[in-house]
Amino acid sequence: MRYFRIRGEDGDRLAVQEGDLAYDLTAANRSVGSFRDLAAAASIAGDSIDAVTERLLDRAPTVGTAALEDARRPLDPDEVWAAGVTYEISEQAREAESGMPEMYLDVYEGDRPEIFFKATAGRTVGPGEAIGVREDSDWDVPEPELAMVLYGGEVVGYTVGNDVSSRSIEGENALYLPQAKIYDRCCAVGPGIVSADAVDDPHDLGMSMTITRDGETMYDESTSTGEMVRSCEELASYYTRHNAVPELAVLLTGTSLVPSEEFTLRPGDLVAIDVDGIGRLENPVVTV
Incomplete structure (x- = not known):
């Protein structure tokens, strides 16, 4: 899976691209607002980030792939x-x-x-x-x-x-x-x-x-x-x-x-x- 930081009306959001579709993971769970949040959730669960994402996809609305073309820096590294x-x-x-x-x-x-x-x-x-x-x-x-x-x-x-x-x-x-x-x-x-x-x-x-x-x-x-x-x-x-x-x-x-x-x-x-x-x-x- 490929993860992007996209612009939303209420701030940046985390999106994931799977095949020809992109999903708003932040809309599925507000606590997953960034790649850091997703990685932290995966670490706590003792799972991969993709496995955590899979559990969110059913609740995540799709977004236009055009939003990915205007993606921001994907993470804020320490x-x-x-x-x-x-x-x-x-x-x-x-x-x-x-x-x-x-x-x-x-x-x-x-x-x-x-x-x-x-x-x-x-x-x-x-x-x-x-x-x-x-x-x-x-x-x-x-x-x-x-x-x-x-x-x-x-x-x-x-x-x-x-x-x-x-x-x-x-x-x-x-x-x-x-x-x-x-x-x-x-x-x-x-x-x-x-x-x-x-x-x-x-x-x-x-x-x-x-x-x-x-x-x-x-x-x-x-x-x-x-x-x-x-x-x-x-x-x-x-x-x-x-x-x-x-x-x-x-x-x-x-x-x-x-x-x-x-x-x-x-x-x-x-x-x-x-x-x-x-x-x-x-x-x-x-x-x-």
């Missing part, structure tokens, strides 16, 4: 974390931008993955909202990623993520990574959340990214999550290890596609990321 150097193309790009390339190869080939803090809910935008590039950076890129949604440290769903980054700041010094990664509008997620039960294999999903500027295609490439050198389970394990994780979090699984070194994002660009079976996330670009 924290967003990210994994780095999980694809060979990412390892090569990080080596190219850095004066210490060997450390990225060590991470790519090492036992321990790179896991770093990325954003809070206030720094994260949803579909159709503008992602940001720093005014003090002159080389900025989108980073398309499969994103895991975790409740209490357990993977309950998947969405599409964009880990927008300053390559010039990170490349200047590895200790500048937080500034290259964490700032206003530095992350986008959405448009919906697909339950973990509905994803047969997160390591076998096609992924593509297009970047357009003034109607011209500046970048258009595709790959597969099968190219990821780490497993989702491994990344989640390291994220939760010796870490008091928050109730609801997003963990980005690594950069799968990297534009050429000659490319940098500009205000007005439009970035679209597609992950098969998960969704399409589109965001314009502004300077922050």
Whole structure:
């Protein structure tokens, strides 16, 4: 099942898409007003989120699927974390931008993955909202990623993520990574959340990214999550290890596609990321 946050006359509501129909779960039970509420109910019941949803569908009215096209950010994560150097193309790009390339190869080939803090809910935008590039950076890129949604440290769903980054700041010094990664509008997620039960294999999903500027295609490439050198389970394990994780979090699984070194994002660009079976996330670009 695929879950969306939609706009209602009395505020945001949680909807679920099943086949060609969409249902208003909040109308079925007012205590289920968000994906967090649904995940909490499933945790208390010791059941999956889809099983809880099934028990609500008989009472849930249908809504037009057009409402899903105007969906908002699907959740308000307490924290967003990210994994780095999980694809060979990412390892090569990080080596190219850095004066210490060997450390990225060590991470790519090492036992321990790179896991770093990325954003809070206030720094994260949803579909159709503008992602940001720093005014003090002159080389900025989108980073398309499969994103895991975790409740209490357990993977309950998947969405599409964009880990927008300053390559010039990170490349200047590895200790500048937080500034290259964490700032206003530095992350986008959405448009919906697909339950973990509905994803047969997160390591076998096609992924593509297009970047357009003034109607011209500046970048258009595709790959597969099968190219990821780490497993989702491994990344989640390291994220939760010796870490008091928050109730609801997003963990980005690594950069799968990297534009050429000659490319940098500009205000007005439009970035679209597609992950098969998960969704399409589109965001314009502004300077922050």
